[in-house]
Amino acid sequence: MEITLKRETLSSTLQNINSVVDKSSSKPILSNFVIRTLDNESSNVEFSSTDYELSLVELISAEIKDQGSVCVNAKKVFDIVKELQDEDVHIRSTEQLWIYITCGSSELRLPSVEVGLYPQTVLETLPESMTISVEDLKRCIDMTLFAAITNESRRNLMGVCLSSTSDKKTRWLSTDGHRLAQILKPVDKLSFSEDNEVIIPRKALTEVRRAADLFGKTVKVTFDSRVMQFSGGQISFKTRLIEGKFPNCDPIIPKDNNMEIVVNRESFINSLRIVSSISSEKLRPVKLMISPGVLRLESEKADYGEVVDEIEANYQGEAFQIGFNSKYLLDVLGVIESDDVILECKNSMSPTIIKSSVDESFLSVIMPLRVEW
Amino acid sequence: MEITLKRETLSSTLQNINSVVDKSSSKPILSNFVIRTLDNESSNVEFSSTDYELSLVELISAEIKDQGSVCVNAKKVFDIVKELQDEDVHIRSTEQLWIYITCGSSELRLPSVEVGLYPQTVLETLPESMTISVEDLKRCIDMTLFAAITNESRRNLMGVCLSSTSDKKTRWLSTDGHRLAQILKPVDKLSFSEDNEVIIPRKALTEVRRAADLFGKTVKVTFDSRVMQFSGGQISFKTRLIEGKFPNCDPIIPKDNNMEIVVNRESFINSLRIVSSISSEKLRPVKLMISPGVLRLESEKADYGEVVDEIEANYQGEAFQIGFNSKYLLDVLGVIESDDVILECKNSMSPTIIKSSVDESFLSVIMPLRVEW
Numbered sequence: 001m002e003i004t005l006k007r008e009t010l011s012s013t014l015q016n017i018n019s020v021v022d023k024s025s026s027k028p029i030l031s032n033f034v035i036r037t038l039d040n041e042s043s044n045v046e047f048s049s050t051d052y053e054l055s056l057v058e059l060i061s062a063e064i065k066d067q068g069s070v071c072v073n074a075k076k077v078f079d080i081v082k083e084l085q086d087e088d089v090h091i092r093s094t095e096q097l098w099i100y101i102t103c104g105s106s107e108l109r110l111p112s113v114e115v116g117l118y119p120q121t122v123l124e125t126l127p128e129s130m131t132i133s134v135e136d137l138k139r140c141i142d143m144t145l146f147a148a149i150t151n152e153s154r155r156n157l158m159g160v161c162l163s164s165t166s167d168k169k170t171r172w173l174s175t176d177g178h179r180l181a182q183i184l185k186p187v188d189k190l191s192f193s194e195d196n197e198v199i200i201p202r203k204a205l206t207e208v209r210r211a212a213d214l215f216g217k218t219v220k221v222t223f224d225s226r227v228m229q230f231s232g233g234q235i236s237f238k239t240r241l242i243e244g245k246f247p248n249c250d251p252i253i254p255k256d257n258n259m260e261i262v263v264n265r266e267s268f269i270n271s272l273r274i275v276s277s278i279s280s281e282k283l284r285p286v287k288l289m290i291s292p293g294v295l296r297l298e299s300e301k302a303d304y305g306e307v308v309d310e311i312e313a314n315y316q317g318e319a320f321q322i323g324f325n326s327k328y329l330l331d332v333l334g335v336i337e338s339d340d341v342i343l344e345c346k347n348s349m350s351p352t353i354i355k356s357s358v359d360e361s362f363l364s365v366i367m368p369l370r371v372e373w
Numbered sequence: 374m375e376i377t378l379k380r381e382t383l384s385s386t387l388q389n390i391n392s393v394v395d396k397s398s399s400k401p402i403l404s405n406f407v408i409r410t411l412d413n414e415s416s417n418v419e420f421s422s423t424d425y426e427l428s429l430v431e432l433i434s435a436e437i438k439d440q441g442s443v444c445v446n447a448k449k450v451f452d453i454v455k456e457l458q459d460e461d462v463h464i465r466s467t468e469q470l471w472i473y474i475t476c477g478s479s480e481l482r483l484p485s486v487e488v489g490l491y492p493q494t495v496l497e498t499l500p501e502s503m504t505i506s507v508e509d510l511k512r513c514i515d516m517t518l519f520a521a522i523t524n525e526s527r528r529n530l531m532g533v534c535l536s537s538t539s540d541k542k543t544r545w546l547s548t549d550g551h552r553l554a555q556i557l558k559p560v561d562k563l564s565f566s567e568d569n570e571v572i573i574p575r576k577a578l579t580e581v582r583r584a585a586d587l588f589g590k591t592v593k594v595t596f597d598s599r600v601m602q603f604s605g606g607q608i609s610f611k612t613r614l615i616e617g618k619f620p621n622c623d624p625i626i627p628k629d630n631n632m633e634i635v636v637n638r639e640s641f642i643n644s645l646r647i648v649s650s651i652s653s654e655k656l657r658p659v660k661l662m663i664s665p666g667v668l669r670l671e672s673e674k675a676d677y678g679e680v681v682d683e684i685e686a687n688y689q690g691e692a693f694q695i696g697f698n699s700k701y702l703l704d705v706l707g708v709i710e711s712d713d714v715i716l717e718c719k720n721s722m723s724p725t726i727i728k729s730s731v732d733e734s735f736l737s738v739i740m741p742l743r744v745e746w
Contacts, residue, residue, distance in 0.1 A: 073677070076651060076677060076678060079650045079651070080647060080650045080651055080680060082650075083643070083646040083647045083650050084647060085643055085647075105644075105682055105683040105684065106644070106647050106648075106680065106681070106682040107680070107681050107682070108651070108678065108679070108680045108681075109678055109679050109680075110677070110678035111676065111677065111678060270456070270458055271478075271479070273456040274453060274456045274457060274458075274479050275479075277452045277453045277455075277456050278449060278452070278453055278481070303484065304446070304449060304483070304484065305449060305481065305482055305483035305484060306481070306482050307453060307479065307480070307481045307482075308479070308480050309478055309479040309480070310478040311478065
């Protein structure tokens with residue numbers, strides 16, 4: 001193989017490639033990636049990497065002198081290419097499996113691996129599909145991924161559950177057992193059987209989100225019960241889906257929360273930061289004392305001190321108080337975009353809804369915390 | 374004590390205070406700092422913190438309602454104050470050792486410690502002194518601190534040695550045994566006996582450098598054989614000096630290096646980055662192959678590959694080669710400011726001088742590395 005590419009394009013592609021590559025080094029072959037010229041007359045070359053779960057395929061335009069393919073260490077190539085200065089990068093492989101990368105006066109020689117040893121990513125034609133704008137996809141990921149579980153304790157919660165509603169919207173749903181987040185989004189060309197649902201893993205959504213702007217304006221999502229593909233522009237991700245059943249969250253979403261508190265989102269964030277900053281715990285409990293016109297926030301009364309703050313609140317009911325992990329509140333307030341947010345409560349023990357004051361498509365539910373101070 | 378201060382001033386002062394505070398938590402009392410109103414009619418209050426080795430005293434203007442002093446946890450106060458939003462911060466202490474900090478609608482209550490338990494920092498009148506411009510002081514620190522040792526293996530090298538030359542300049546000198554850096558700088562009002570020298574610890578220089586712009590235009594440095602004080606503007610640092618003898622580095626600075634290579638500093642940095650990026654070792658050995666007009670850089674020939682690069686060099690002598698840890702070269706090239714740098718070599722085994730092409734006051738010496746490839 002012998003090709004010449006623009007250094008800048010190569011460098012940004014390698015960054016995507018490298019973030020998919022398996023960092024655990026438990027399977028050395030997965031520290032590599034593949035460059036392959038296409039069989040047809042295309043002037044594109046294909047870059048691909050995989051960690052078995054998630055794969056990335058990206059096409060970049062190149063001057064192709066000699067067809068072929070190479071498989072080489074992703075981190076080494078990325079670390080060096082990002083330091084290069086000249087405009088063009090020339091890549092050549094030899095039969096002895098050496099790769100020569102030259103750029104200006106710099107020359108790099110690296111050993112490579114038989115391409116046949118590397119798991120090849122094949123993009124498939126899959127039965128279910130939809131087309132979603134990149135902006136909507138980014139928003140659906142941002143509004144749900146924060147509430148998915150991060151540790152391995154419950155594999156089926158380590159991602160976002162995608163299903164479709166009876167009125168042909170997509171439903172994106174995540175939960176870690178203490179909170180949930182849900183967004184409903186209409187999409188184009190939805191072909192998705194109503195009683196079906198799939199769980200998209202966290203890593204796939206993180207990488208798709210990071211690279212989202214490379215898709216262009218829209219993303220075509222295709223899937224079956226095993227795998228899902230995101231394609232747009234010159235880039236495609238393919239991920240295995242999480243096996244298992246996502247819990248039925250409908251009973252957890254309260255229907256009869258009759259106390260509504262409206263507060264300015266930014267003031268609420270500031271107050272939560274102030275009040276939670278004294279706690280050294282990770283989740284930082286906070287007590288909200290709600291009375292007509294006023295939301296008062298109190299930290300725990302601990303040996304090392306306490307903080308209280310107050311903000312204006314639009315609320316007319318009886319005074320009551322409720323506790324939360326402030327991290328959970330801050331997470332959801334951080335993704336809502338409206339000026340005001342609404343808290344819908346029932347009592348100090350029942351799940352509370354937090355949502356935007358203007359956008360009905362999103363809601364988050366947080367379990368309260370028993371506050372004993 | 375009862376005072377009111379500007380939040381922004383308080384916040385930046387607390388940042389300085391907090392970076393001096395002992396983080397090791399081996400001595401709990403040192404996690405605190407002290408606020409003290411001054412006995413005279415001054416409208417300044419004094420903030421101070423110490424880790425026994427290094428102390429900081431900073432005056433900030435405040436509205437003083439009630440004289441007094443408090444000693445309180447630095448990190449807690451800093452973490453909360455940086456989240457506050459309003460303009461003024463009000464601090465009040467009670468006889469029961471509680472501190473109330475209020476700002477807008479936020480109120481913080483913290484336990485405090487008897488001020489008498491905290492080691493008090495007393496600024497002294499010391500026999501030796503000089504006045505140095507802030508810009509010169511920053512430069513003297515930047516040009517030497519990088520070469521001081523970072524681990525505890527040799528305590529006398531964990532800082533920068535300050536002495537004076539026969540022509541009344543200050544000499545700043547550091548070494549870690551593999552390289553040294555030296556800068557000579559004329560200063561005002563130098564009172565420093567010629568046969569004397571002191572070793573200023575790394576942490577003191579790091580903190581003085583970080584806060585340097587707060588000194589104003591000049592810094593007054595006073596010292597004896599035990600302690601050194603840096604004062605300017607409203608801020609003073611006092612540090613213990615490192616006990617012990619600094620090694621005599623004069624014999625290491627070569628006098629008869631007769632091969633001079635001039636290269637563009639930026640090109641040299643780029644090439645070193647490219648060539649060293651393949652190595653996973655911390656110090657990243659590199660071989661320089663010098664011949665008339667050309668400097669060629671080669672990485673080790675390792676199993677995982679190799680990189681070579683070339684840059685223009687102004688050199689007329691015989692071809693030869695010499696190895697270095699590229700980190701040492703990059704460190705010194707990073708602090709030199711001129712377009713070109715000069716390498717003065719003798720042979721592949723002798724210490725090499727690296728210096729600016731225009732500024733004679735600075736030089737660095739690096740021990741070469743035996744290269745076996």
